[in-house]
Amino acid sequence: MTRVSFLSRLLTGLSETLDRAYGWSRLPKPIAVLTLVGLRTRLRESNLYDTGGPADTPASAPGVPPPPTGYLTARTIDGTYNDVAHPLMGSIGSRFGRNVPIGLTHPDPEPAIMRPNPRDVSLELLTRDRFIPATTLSLLAGAWLQFEVHDWLSHGKNQEKDPWEVPLHEDDPWPEHPMRIDRTTLDPGYSPDSGLPPTYVTADTHWWDASQIYGTDPGFAEKLRSREDGKIRIDEHGLLPEDLQQGMDLSGVAGNFWVGLGLLHTLFSLEHNAICDRLRAEYRHWSDDELYERARLVNAALMAKIHTVEWTPAIIAHPTTRLAMHANWWGLVGERITRTFGRLGPSEEVSGIPGSPTNHHGVPYSLTEEFVAVYRMHPLLPDDFTFRSVADDGVLADLTFPDIGALYTRSRLEEFGVDNAFYSFGVSHPGAITLHNYPRFLQHFNRPDGTLVDLAATDILRVRERGVPRYNDFRRLFHKKPVASFEELTGDRARAEEVRRVYEGDLDRVDLMVGLYSEPLPEGFGFSDTAFRVFILMASRRLKSDRFFTRDYRPEVYTPAGFDWIDQNTMKSVLLRHYPSLAPALEGVENAFTPWRRMRR
Numbered sequence: 001m002t003r004v005s006f007l008s009r010l011l012t013g014l015s016e017t018l019d020r021a022y023g024w025s026r027l028p029k030p031i032a033v034l035t036l037v038g039l040r041t042r043l044r045e046s047n048l049y050d051t052g053g054p055a056d057t058p059a060s061a062p063g064v065p066p067p068p069t070g071y072l073t074a075r076t077i078d079g080t081y082n083d084v085a086h087p088l089m090g091s092i093g094s095r096f097g098r099n100v101p102i103g104l105t106h107p108d109p110e111p112a113i114m115r116p117n118p119r120d121v122s123l124e125l126l127t128r129d130r131f132i133p134a135t136t137l138s139l140l141a142g143a144w145l146q147f148e149v150h151d152w153l154s155h156g157k158n159q160e161k162d163p164w165e166v167p168l169h170e171d172d173p174w175p176e177h178p179m180r181i182d183r184t185t186l187d188p189g190y191s192p193d194s195g196l197p198p199t200y201v202t203a204d205t206h207w208w209d210a211s212q213i214y215g216t217d218p219g220f221a222e223k224l225r226s227r228e229d230g231k232i233r234i235d236e237h238g239l240l241p242e243d244l245q246q247g248m249d250l251s252g253v254a255g256n257f258w259v260g261l262g263l264l265h266t267l268f269s270l271e272h273n274a275i276c277d278r279l280r281a282e283y284r285h286w287s288d289d290e291l292y293e294r295a296r297l298v299n300a301a302l303m304a305k306i307h308t309v310e311w312t313p314a315i316i317a318h319p320t321t322r323l324a325m326h327a328n329w330w331g332l333v334g335e336r337i338t339r340t341f342g343r344l345g346p347s348e349e350v351s352g353i354p355g356s357p358t359n360h361h362g363v364p365y366s367l368t369e370e371f372v373a374v375y376r377m378h379p380l381l382p383d384d385f386t387f388r389s390v391a392d393d394g395v396l397a398d399l400t401f402p403d404i405g406a407l408y409t410r411s412r413l414e415e416f417g418v419d420n421a422f423y424s425f426g427v428s429h430p431g432a433i434t435l436h437n438y439p440r441f442l443q444h445f446n447r448p449d450g451t452l453v454d455l456a457a458t459d460i461l462r463v464r465e466r467g468v469p470r471y472n473d474f475r476r477l478f479h480k481k482p483v484a485s486f487e488e489l490t491g492d493r494a495r496a497e498e499v500r501r502v503y504e505g506d507l508d509r510v511d512l513m514v515g516l517y518s519e520p521l522p523e524g525f526g527f528s529d530t531a532f533r534v535f536i537l538m539a540s541r542r543l544k545s546d547r548f549f550t551r552d553y554r555p556e557v558y559t560p561a562g563f564d565w566i567d568q569n570t571m572k573s574v575l576l577r578h579y580p581s582l583a584p585a586l587e588g589v590e591n592a593f594t595p596w597r598r599m600r601r
Contacts, residue, residue: 011038012045016479025318025522025529032320033327036536037349042479043537048363049102051199053095053189054088055364064088073557074293075300075548077214077221079205082547089364090206090545092216095187095199096155097366099534100477105197105369105467113464115509116502119166119179122456124502125514126438131382133429134526137314140422141593142380142430143260144311148303150212150261152542153372156203158182164461174454181458184465197467206367208542208549210300213268220244230276230291232269237414239266245410257406259385262413263421270578272299275565282561297548298562301354304542304549305329306571312539314593316532317524328353328540339567353543358550365545371538373468374531376459376513379437380430387416390423390581393599401441406448419579426585426596433527435495435517463512471515471530472508478533483507483515491520 015038018027024035050056057064064087071081079091088094098105107113134141166179187199204211213232215221223244226233235241239262275295279286286294308329313322330338331351337344343351385404387396396416404412413421431437442455468474471489472482483489486496486507499518503509510518519528543549548557555563571592575582585596 008041012042013038015039016042020481023522023529025320027320029320029323033324033332036320036324039479039533040536040540043099043533044361044541047099047478047537048361048541049098049100050363051095051097051102051366053187053199053201055090055094055366056086057088059085059087070289070293072552073297075207075209075296077216077218079207079209079211079216082207083358083360083365083545084547086364090366092203092205093201094206094366095201096372097363097368099368099370099537100469100474102197104469104473104477107198107465107467113461114166116504117166118181118457118460118464119168119172119174119454121460121502121511121514122438122443122454125435125498126456126517127436127443128379128383128431128438128440129436131384132379132432132434132437134380134432135429136317136524136594137430137526138593138595139260139382139425139428139430141311141314143264143425144307144593145375145377145380146256147212147261147264148307148311149375150256151204151208151210152206152367153375154203155184155200155372158185164465166457166461175452179454179457181453181461184462200369200466202367206365207546208300208304210268210296210303213265213272213299214296225288225292227288229280230286230288230293230295231273234269234273238270238418239410239413240269242410257409258401259404259409259412259421260425262409263418263425266413266418267422267574267578268299268303271302271574272296274577275299275562278561278565279559282559294559294562297558298565301549301553301558301566302569302574305566306574308539308543310571310591311593312535314591315526316522317526318522319524321524321532328543348540348544353540354549354553356544356550358545358547360545361541365541367542368538369466369468370474370534373463373466373512374516374527374534376463377433377527378439378442378455378459379433379517381439381442382428382431383439383441385424386428387412387421387424388427390420390585390599393427396420396424401439402446419581422575422579422582423585423596423599426582426592427598429595433517435490435498435514437517459513460511468512470508471510471512474512474515475530478530480530480533489515490518 011034015035018035019039024032027035065080067081068076081087083089163180163182166181168174168177168179184200187201190199204216215224224232233241272295275298276291279291279294309326312325329352332349333344333351338351343355345351346357348356383400385399388394389396438456445453445455447453469477475482486500487493490496490499495518499510499514516528516531519530522529572586575592576586585599586592587597589596
């Protein structure tokens with residue numbers, strides 16, 4: 001055993017011991033950071049599992065498409081050739097991986113998969129009795145999460161026949177008995193005769209590549225472009241053109257659009273164009289294609305940086321995690337030293353993941369079903385929205401979510417103005433991620449295509465259907481002690497009794513999502529420590545496996561001007577570049593995902 005591996009194993013073992021004995025969040029900051037490093041090492045060794053498929057197919061294999069022109073310095077629309085040696089890794093149509101052993105991901109058979117009834121869980125444990133705000137965050141933080149999730153996670157439109165049938169009580173007001181929920185579409189390459197658990201594929205790329213802006217369909221991507229100076233089309237209202245919405249399938253992901261997403265899509269489309277202007281000034285001989293591709297690289301990296309060092313430290317604002325997330329990007333030596341002197345060697349701990357060597361840690365890169373499961377954070381959304389004027393805080397309108405959904409996003413942004421809508425989100429709060437705080441409108445959600453869903457019941461069933469372990473098993477598999485009682489789970493007697501009643505006293509049947517919403521939280525945390533175990537592993541993996549964040553995160557690929565753009569900008573500076581009227585509301589606000597200043601008459 002080498003000295004490095006011995007020290008690594010020693011740190012891993014010590015980290016687990018300290019975490020189990022005291023909890024990482026109760027340790028002094030320097031020891032807590034080292035504990036998290038050790039926990040991440042253990043998770044990388046023990047919690048990455050390959051579900052197969054074409055991810056490890058070499059470039060020389062028959063049927064692998066040839067590399068497109070310019071692939072070494074540009075992201076492909078379908079996610080191929082990020083890993084040059086294995087071009088299909090992370091591309092559209094590749095399988096979701098797992099963070100737990102494959103043999104433990106079989107879904108329960110029917111009727112056990114319906115125990116307890118997902119509709120009962122929705123109504124009795126998740127229904128929002130009153131809005132519980134997350135007062136340390138701005139509503140922009142809630143919109144941002146969905147904006148990013150639309151880049152990372154999509155199982156596509158559910159087209160499997162034979163939907164799930166959820167039995168309902170006689171007095172349930174749902175219009176059809178039983179409730180029908182479409183099944184997740186199976187991986188076309190999966191064979192039930194294999195004896196293996198079902199697998200599912202992504203409808204987007206697995207890479208952190210801003211595909212929610214740039215699209216994954218060549219026709220849409222072309223329609224988006226102005227074909228001048230690499231820019232995206234923006235209309236006279238400062239919005240994306242209306243014709244981009246024509247032909248959208250509102251029964252799929254597009255049906256989830258709303259004003260919060262419209263704001264961020266608009267903002268980062270404008271940011272793309274601003275990056276194009278900067279690159280054009282520096283590289284006058286470049287073609288439209290070259291400007292577009294390099295601006296996309298810069299824009300995607302800027303969004304990843306904002307998520308890493310701004311959004312995440314806002315929603316998990318423990319002193320240790322704030323330091324740890326900044327270290328993920330800048331290293332433990334800190335931003336000033338890394339920006340001034342560059343990397344101090346290859347170590348990701350010392351100088352951050354960006355620019356360090358690419359490493360898949362022995363398993364082909366993919367996002368995982370467990371990662372999808374812990375990102376079910378719909379309580380962040382309020383049911384009611386107040387729109388205000390940035391000039392004087394005057395109320396422009398009080399609306400509900402259906403008033404600002406996919407069919408009305410553009411008209412509302414034209415009506416209120418993008419700057420006023422951003423201000424309204426900045427001075428409002430999202431919901432806390434807890435029991436009894438699931439948006440009521442999502443429990444009786446009329447989708448734009450006319451279908452009616454209870455998204456809370458669907459969320460519960462989706463996690464079960466995809467074979468993600470229930471809460472206590474999940475904790476065991478992520479090296480945490482299982483909870484021994486409903487009281488330990490919730491930290492509250494009344495809540496404990498509610499959960500006990502719904503799960504008929506069977507602690508090991510508690511759904512992962514219910515358990516995550518029930519946990520007492522570490523200091524400053526907006527979501528559970530159990531969910532955080534997945535993020536310790538996967539938040540780093542999204543960066544560490546992507547060559548555009550590792551070996552190709554360098555000025556020769558991004559350009560020196562692009563590198564400076566990423567280093568020098570924050571969410572706040574992006575907002576102020578395009579909407580300078582927000583300056584008074586953002587004065588003194590260090591992190592745009594925390595509450596803004598209220599303007600007064």
